[in-house]
Amino acid sequence: MIAFAELLDRLTLTPGRLAKIALLRRFFETEADPDRGWALAALTGELSFATAKAGLIRAVAEARVDPVLLGWSYDFVGDLAETVALIWPATTEAAPPSVTEIVEALRTRPKGELPALLTGWLDTSGPNVRYAVLKMITGELRVGASARLTKTALAEFAAAHGRVVAPDDVEEVWHSLTPPYQPLFDWLEGRSEAPDAAGAPVFRPPMLAHPLEPPDLAALDAAAYAAEWKWDGIRVQLVRAPGGQRVFSRGAEDVSAAFPDLDGVLASDAVLDGELLVVRDGAVAPFADLQQRLNRKTASAKLVRDFPLRVRLYDILFDGAEDVRALPFPQRRARLEGWMARHPSDRLDLSELIAFGSIDELAAIREGTRAASIEGLMLKRLDSPYVPGRPKGLWWKWKRDPLTIDAVVMYAQRGHGKRSSFYSDYTFGLWRDDGELVPVGKAYSGFTDEELVKLDRWIRNHTVKAYGPVREVERGLVLEIAFDAAQFSTRHKSGVALRFPRVARLRWDKPFEEADRLETLLGHIARQA
Amino acid sequence: MPHPDTWLCVRPEGLYCSPGNFFIDPVVAVPRAVITHAHADHARPGHGAVLATRQTLAIMDVRMGQGRAGGTQQALAPGETLTIGDVRVWMQPAGHVLGSAQVAIEHQGSRAVISGDYKRASDPTCAPFVPIPCDVFVTEATFGLPIFVHPPASGEVRKLVDSVALFPERTHVVGCYALGKAQRLIALLRAEGWERPVYLHGALIALCTLYEQLGVALGDLRPATGAHKADLAGAIVLAPPSAIADRWARRLAEPVTVLASGWMRVRQRARAKGVELPLVISDHADWPELLATLDEVGAPEVWVTHGAEEALIHAAQARGLRARALRLLGYGDDSAEEAPPN
Numbered sequence: 081m082i083a084f085a086e087l088l089d090r091l092t093l094t095p096g097r098l099a100k101i102a103l104l105r106r107f108f109e110t111e112a113d114p115d116r117g118w119a120l121a122a123l124t125g126e127l128s129f130a131t132a133k134a135g136l137i138r139a140v141a142e143a144r145v146d147p148v149l150l151g152w153s154y155d156f157v158g159d160l161a162e163t164v165a166l167i168w169p170a171t172t173e174a175a176p177p178s179v180t181e182i183v184e185a186l187r188t189r190p191k192g193e194l195p196a197l198l199t200g201w202l203d204t205s206g207p208n209v210r211y212a213v214l215k216m217i218t219g220e221l222r223v224g225a226s227a228r229l230t231k232t233a234l235a236e237f238a239a240a241h242g243r244v245v246a247p248d249d250v251e252e253v254w255h256s257l258t259p260p261y262q263p264l265f266d267w268l269e270g271r272s273e274a275p276d277a278a279g280a281p282v283f284r285p286p287m288l289a290h291p292l293e294p295p296d297l298a299a300l301d302a303a304a305y306a307a308e309w310k311w312d313g314i315r316v317q318l319v320r321a322p323g324g325q326r327v328f329s330r331g332a333e334d335v336s337a338a339f340p341d342l343d344g345v346l347a348s349d350a351v352l353d354g355e356l357l358v359v360r361d362g363a364v365a366p367f368a369d370l371q372q373r374l375n376r377k378t379a380s381a382k383l384v385r386d387f388p389l390r391v392r393l394y395d396i397l398f399d400g401a402e403d404v405r406a407l408p409f410p411q412r413r414a415r416l417e418g419w420m421a422r423h424p425s426d427r428l429d430l431s432e433l434i435a436f437g438s439i440d441e442l443a444a445i446r447e448g449t450r451a452a453s454i455e456g457l458m459l460k461r462l463d464s465p466y467v468p469g470r471p472k473g474l475w476w477k478w479k480r481d482p483l484t485i486d487a488v489v490m491y492a493q494r495g496h497g498k499r500s501s502f503y504s505d506y507t508f509g510l511w512r513d514d515g516e517l518v519p520v521g522k523a524y525s526g527f528t529d530e531e532l533v534k535l536d537r538w539i540r541n542h543t544v545k546a547y548g549p550v551r552e553v554e555r556g557l558v559l560e561i562a563f564d565a566a567q568f569s570t571r572h573k574s575g576v577a578l579r580f581p582r583v584a585r586l587r588w589d590k591p592f593e594e595a596d597r598l599e600t601l602l603g604h605i606a607r608q609a
Numbered sequence: 610m611p612h613p614d615t616w617l618c619v620r621p622e623g624l625y626c627s628p629g630n631f632f633i634d635p636v637v638a639v640p641r642a643v644i645t646h647a648h649a650d651h652a653r654p655g656h657g658a659v660l661a662t663r664q665t666l667a668i669m670d671v672r673m674g675q676g677r678a679g680g681t682q683q684a685l686a687p688g689e690t691l692t693i694g695d696v697r698v699w700m701q702p703a704g705h706v707l708g709s710a711q712v713a714i715e716h717q718g719s720r721a722v723i724s725g726d727y728k729r730a731s732d733p734t735c736a737p738f739v740p741i742p743c744d745v746f747v748t749e750a751t752f753g754l755p756i757f758v759h760p761p762a763s764g765e766v767r768k769l770v771d772s773v774a775l776f777p778e779r780t781h782v783v784g785c786y787a788l789g790k791a792q793r794l795i796a797l798l799r800a801e802g803w804e805r806p807v808y809l810h811g812a813l814i815a816l817c818t819l820y821e822q823l824g825v826a827l828g829d830l831r832p833a834t835g836a837h838k839a840d841l842a843g844a845i846v847l848a849p850p851s852a853i854a855d856r857w858a859r860r861l862a863e864p865v866t867v868l869a870s871g872w873m874r875v876r877q878r879a880r881a882k883g884v885e886l887p888l889v890i891s892d893h894a895d896w897p898e899l900l901a902t903l904d905e906v907g908a909p910e911v912w913v914t915h916g917a918e919e920a921l922i923h924a925a926q927a928r929g930l931r932a933r934a935l936r937l938l939g940y941g942d943d944s945a946e947e948a949p950p951n
Contacts, residue, residue, distance in 0.1 A: 157875055166756035
């Protein structure tokens, strides 16, 4: 347990991605089975216990320390596990339990025994170990190491054992495995073949597109590509196998529970790739509607009714049990259409192919549409197989030219990591008819390092008020803000939400009174609706 | 015996002793002030007459400039007694920073002790806290929650030395308060065998020089401003907390951000501040020290000046003591952007 506690502490405080990977790799190298496997489960959020939850921690802590002081301390720290780890009275650190000991006890011992067990563990541990023990119960480690980062560390760990394993290879077997992952470590350390995921609904790393820039556009051969709309939803992978059906996010997270209305949507085995959208009466709703369904653990009947989901399919990876990823695009498309014809559903439809003769014609189509639900076009090379990752030249995303507004900087906030000494996040606003400047969004990219230095200096020299890390600045600096779409929103004072706002240009030359008006933006939204 | 309630009270300017006609650590300029220690939230400029320890007066002069640290100054040595009006006044070390002292006031047989800020852990740069039995003990409660337990400072400083050994090409920039914390860190580093130069942000230099003049040896100190990036690789640089993540730090070689503060006990707080190496080192009493001090001075009544008052009051009451908050404003918030001195 001491090694795992130390790992969490170091991960919490280490800012760099590479340094975090190195810490994880070393942990997997030095820890024994099954301790490291259970730790891996805790790191990837796969650990949960039926009876041991936050309530157990609270009860055990209140039995040991003054509940009033516990409450005030919790208010200060804001995290139950950390509060109890810190407030637990110091005792002699005898022999802290091992990760495995804890997990097995929490899984198998009757609920009535857990308080005494947990108390015993906390009594024999120092604050770091207490924190790790409690975090295993509450989940949500907050150490800044994502599941993907951990899988990358596993791949590097395998390389040290002479295994050529990519993070994607780990991904492909991940959802067929359960903690403490013995077959995974056997494979990564070269003792056995890759775990057999047959029959399990596992995630397959998706194929991603490159943005189409002018030089690539000029070289593009129209006849070699198919075109589709680029929908403004979220990418999902639908998987059905003998072992069940799953919905995965692009980042390999199993999000099935959040979308109960997609239960059983696949009538037979397949792995399908598509865009999750809210669709009403055949029309795709703005992204803000879909957002109501995201980042939730589950969905109420009302949400399901008010924000009806549909998956717009554009590719097939497995047709039944057959891996069709090596087939070229048109053959996969035929397979997808065939599968859809055999298994129709009102929650699935096909992303239509757009007919075009030339790139110029396509450019006109792209310019001609302003629907909020469409971000632009996708171009897919006809002879391309389905390749995980972001292979260049096979799939292109050709977004619509962004819309722009000239907005006034209102607040600035410091960035993170390398940018922590720079004011690099800017809240900008537009003028309302009554002369008030109202914030409409926040941008933190789109400028060069040299421009950042100038922006930072300007912010410091024009600060009116400081609220912790945030500075309010004088009216004076105009930024040209590019964005992909604008939607009505009740979450912002301005009533508007922008999609992907970023700084297009610094308008040092522009008087701030002449920045754009909110009404102009509202008018634009009304026109496109 | 008149209860101290009747002769020691809170006014807008601060805590006021009426039979002696003086304030203790007033937050605005007053005619007569007794100052416990020279941190900016306790020692304000512009008072008429100032009574404090010799070291506190010297530090106030350096921080405020000659003439601004009191129209007239009177130094009081530890244990030396003075009669002011109808009260007897003396001071004993508080162990907080160099010159820091508790103020004991006696009036018609009852005694109040105003501790100022204090700690009980050892500190090579100042005299240790001396408990004074009293009827009313006035205490701070900066770390007045049971989650605050400061580990031995030597172990924390060893972490810093170990980290330099691990990353010999990186500058270790340590955020620390200019008065007290900086000098204590340097002394602790020397005690751990760190003989190499310690580099200082400009804001720390004057007080380090003064500490040396007052007899606290700090070894080889050099200004960080103007030093070459190459010299700062593998060096330890001390700077005010506000500077470590600011423009000033851009001159350093791949800095490891270190912060020495009692608040660093809370890891998510360290993470939110972007601190890579938090050192839990504080010049304030932690929770066990606060409670142990209440037991030692044996006062039946406790007044809490600032910090997490309600928790300490709750704990004092659980011990059968009378306890209340003084609700003094202006302590612990030195400037908008900086954490309170700790």
